[in-house]
Amino acid sequence: MMREKTVMTLDSRYVTQIKNAYYYVNPPELVTVAQKERPIMHQFIRKLSYQELQKNNTDKIMCLISKLDWTNKDISIYTTKCLTGAHNMKYFNIRCLASLLSGLVGYQEEIGTKVVDGVFENIRLGMEVNSPKFNQRRMAQIKYLGELYNYRMVESANVFKALYS
Template identity: 50%
Template sequence: PESSKREPMVRPAMHEYIRYLIFEELCKQNVDRCIKMLRRIDWQDPETNCYAIKCLSKAYLLRFQLIRCLADLVSGLSSYQPRAVTIVIDNVFEDIRAGLEIHSPRMAQRRIAMAKYLGEMYNYKLVESTNILNTLYSIISLGVSNDQNVVSPLDPPDSLFRLKLACMLLDTCAPYFTSQATRKKLDYFLVFFQHYYWFKKSHPVFSKTENTSDLFPILMDHTYRDCLLNVRPKLKIYKSLEQAKAAIDHLQEKLYPQLKTTNNAQDPSLGTI
């Protein structure tokens, strides 16, 4: 069969320029310059506006280290182009949500990059801690099965991707959860997060003794532990699923005594996302 040669995509000069600024020019040293240049494009023109928003939303097209610069750039633009920046942020939330709903290995790189991007957006004060916490809760709960006999297609038992995703988001911004109230909320999340980890780890998929390659990957263990240490150096790390379960029960009793009867290891405040 003849190899199908793809025509190189021809983009309008303006689009090429926007791409150049965001995907090639941008680096740690020249964020301010890029902001300046981007402010000069014609934001009134619907097509340019739309294209710039599109490029600013796609953090996964950048090198990983530069995602932070992109968040800085967007934050710098926010006082001049609040509408565009709002749409960019909406797009980021949508992308993360779509990733949770689709669950395809092809999306993995993209999802990690977008989690990083959202985390950096918190660090640059574009989004609030509530947004981050809601996202974290949805990562460990959306489409997740709490029953070992029920296999969720969105979060299969042998997939540890959501753990990685949550670790990425926590590593990126959780150390900056500094106020008393947000620290507290994060502590609550960490209880649920540890339960999720133990639930994954205790699943029968990872307990086949005859084949060691099926054991829970040690790398994941390290990522998880490093993440918790990074976020809360003095945190009490649960050593078993039972401990994590007991902690959730304890928390529920403390926060929602009236819910004692409904015992479904879910935070009732999950609703927002």
């Protein structure tokens, strides 16, 4: 049928029907994307930060994250990375992430400065690369910066410097 399709001059609708029938019977081989294997604790932190975090359960998640083993370097670095990555979550939940971070500062003081530094670094990196595929990421980071300002984690002078640049 595919040879017949190329030899005969057919209407575009018939060509599409022949292609659909052919690929339905003989689908092309799909290249599978290898999933990154993460440790169980990293999966737990990602699930709390990116999937479970909502307006109504911020306190519960803050309690769970504050109970993590912060003396473990791997867990503390990964938690900081997850709290910095506002672009990985839904846009309207970025406020909840800022609220979570402001609550965690009472338990772990150094995490606030690490996350704020990471947010500024992500914004600066997004401006330096200047690729259109990073526009949405940059906007999420700027919204996160604004929410951190609302929770008094960042001073206004730093926010204006970032916006001016």
